[in-house]
Amino acid sequence: MPETVRDRINNYLEDAIAAERNFEDALHSFGKTGVQEPVRALLAAAGDKARTQHQRLTALLEQRGGSPSAAKSALAHMLAFSTLTAQAGHEPGEKNTQHLIVTFGAAGAEQAMYQALAEAGAEAGDTAVVSLARQLQSEEADDARQVWPLLRTSARNSFREAVGAGHSPSDVLRSYLEDIIAAEKSFETQLTAFSKEGDYAPAQTAFAQHAKETRAQHERLTSRLEAIGGTTSTAKGILAQVFGAAPKLAQAGHDASERTTQNLMIAYAVENAEMAMYEVFCAVAADAADHETGHIGAEIQQQEKETAEKVWKLVGPAARRSIQQVTLRKAS
Ligand SMILES: [Fe+2]
Ligand SMILES: [Fe+2]
Known part of the structure; x- marks a missing residue:
C-alpha cells in the first residue's frame, strides 16, 4: 500500500518516541554521574519528564492506529549519547x-x-498532533532555559577541580581549545555532507555557507592555540563524537525530503551544543585570565547563534514539504 499522510505522521511520532526513550536513558545515567549535585538533580528530573513525553506520544500514536517501532532515526541514535556514557x-x-x-x-x-511534527501536523490538518507537539516543544524549551545558567558555574567548578588536581590554568584552557577544534573540524565535514544531501536548496545553501564559516572558526582557533603554546591533537573530543557523526544507516529508508528535515534537526542540535560549548569555554578563558581567547570564543558563539536561528526557520517549511510530497505522489 502506498504511504499515506497519516502513515508519514505516524512515522514522525515513532521517531519522536524512539528519540525520547533514548534520551530518557541518557538523562538518567547523567543523573547518576559526576560530583556536581545541582547538575545531576536537574538532569535526572529532565529524564523523568522525557518518560512522560514518550508515554504521551505513544498514547497518541496508538489512538491513530500505529504502534512504536524498533527502527530508529539518525536523531534518535544521536540522543542515546552512547559514546558519552x-x-x-x-x-x-x-x-x-x-x-x-x-x-x-x-x-x-x-x-x-x-x-x-507540529508543522507536518498543521499541513495535514491534524489538530491533536499539533497540540501535543506544541506542548512538548514548550517543555523542551523549559529544559533548555534551566540548563543554560548552570553552564558557567559548572565550567568554573570543573576548572577549579582540574587546577586543584595539579593542571596549570593554561594547560586546562589549551585542552578545551583542542577539543573545540576537533569538534569544529568534524562539524565542517558533517555540514559539507549535509549540503550535498536532500533536495531542498535553501537548506543545502545554509549548510554549505556554515561549513565555510566553520572552517574559518577552526583555523582561527588553531592559530590561537599555537599562539598560546599548544598544538592540535588528532584525538576527537567528546562533542565531535556525539554530534559530529549522524549514522548513515539510520538514514536509509527515508526519502530526500525526510533526510533534509533530519539534517536540519541535527544541525540545530549541533548549533545549540556549540552555543553551550562556547559558553563553557568563555567561562574557562575568563578564569584562566586569557581575555584574547575568551573574545574569540564569544565572537564564534555569536556565529553559532545566528546559524541556529537560520536553521530553525527552515525546519517547519522542510517538514511541510515532506507532507506535500506524499500528497503529490498520491495524486499522480
Ligand atoms: Fe562552529
Ligand atoms: Fe556551528
Whole structure:
C-alpha cells in the first residue's frame, strides 16, 4: 500500500518516541554521574519528564492506529549519547559540564523535532498532533532555559577541580581549545555532507555557507592555540563524537525530503551544543585570565547563534514539504 499522510505522521511520532526513550536513558545515567549535585538533580528530573513525553506520544500514536517501532532515526541514535556514557579519563566535574552541553544540544534537537511534527501536523490538518507537539516543544524549551545558567558555574567548578588536581590554568584552557577544534573540524565535514544531501536548496545553501564559516572558526582557533603554546591533537573530543557523526544507516529508508528535515534537526542540535560549548569555554578563558581567547570564543558563539536561528526557520517549511510530497505522489 502506498504511504499515506497519516502513515508519514505516524512515522514522525515513532521517531519522536524512539528519540525520547533514548534520551530518557541518557538523562538518567547523567543523573547518576559526576560530583556536581545541582547538575545531576536537574538532569535526572529532565529524564523523568522525557518518560512522560514518550508515554504521551505513544498514547497518541496508538489512538491513530500505529504502534512504536524498533527502527530508529539518525536523531534518535544521536540522543542515546552512547559514546558519552562510555567515556573514561575525565575529571568527574568535567563530565557534569559535558552532560550539560549535550543536554542543551539535545533540548535543541527536540525543539526542532517538535517544530517539524507540529508543522507536518498543521499541513495535514491534524489538530491533536499539533497540540501535543506544541506542548512538548514548550517543555523542551523549559529544559533548555534551566540548563543554560548552570553552564558557567559548572565550567568554573570543573576548572577549579582540574587546577586543584595539579593542571596549570593554561594547560586546562589549551585542552578545551583542542577539543573545540576537533569538534569544529568534524562539524565542517558533517555540514559539507549535509549540503550535498536532500533536495531542498535553501537548506543545502545554509549548510554549505556554515561549513565555510566553520572552517574559518577552526583555523582561527588553531592559530590561537599555537599562539598560546599548544598544538592540535588528532584525538576527537567528546562533542565531535556525539554530534559530529549522524549514522548513515539510520538514514536509509527515508526519502530526500525526510533526510533534509533530519539534517536540519541535527544541525540545530549541533548549533545549540556549540552555543553551550562556547559558553563553557568563555567561562574557562575568563578564569584562566586569557581575555584574547575568551573574545574569540564569544565572537564564534555569536556565529553559532545566528546559524541556529537560520536553521530553525527552515525546519517547519522542510517538514511541510515532506507532507506535500506524499500528497503529490498520491495524486499522480
Ligand atoms: Fe562552529
Ligand atoms: Fe556551528
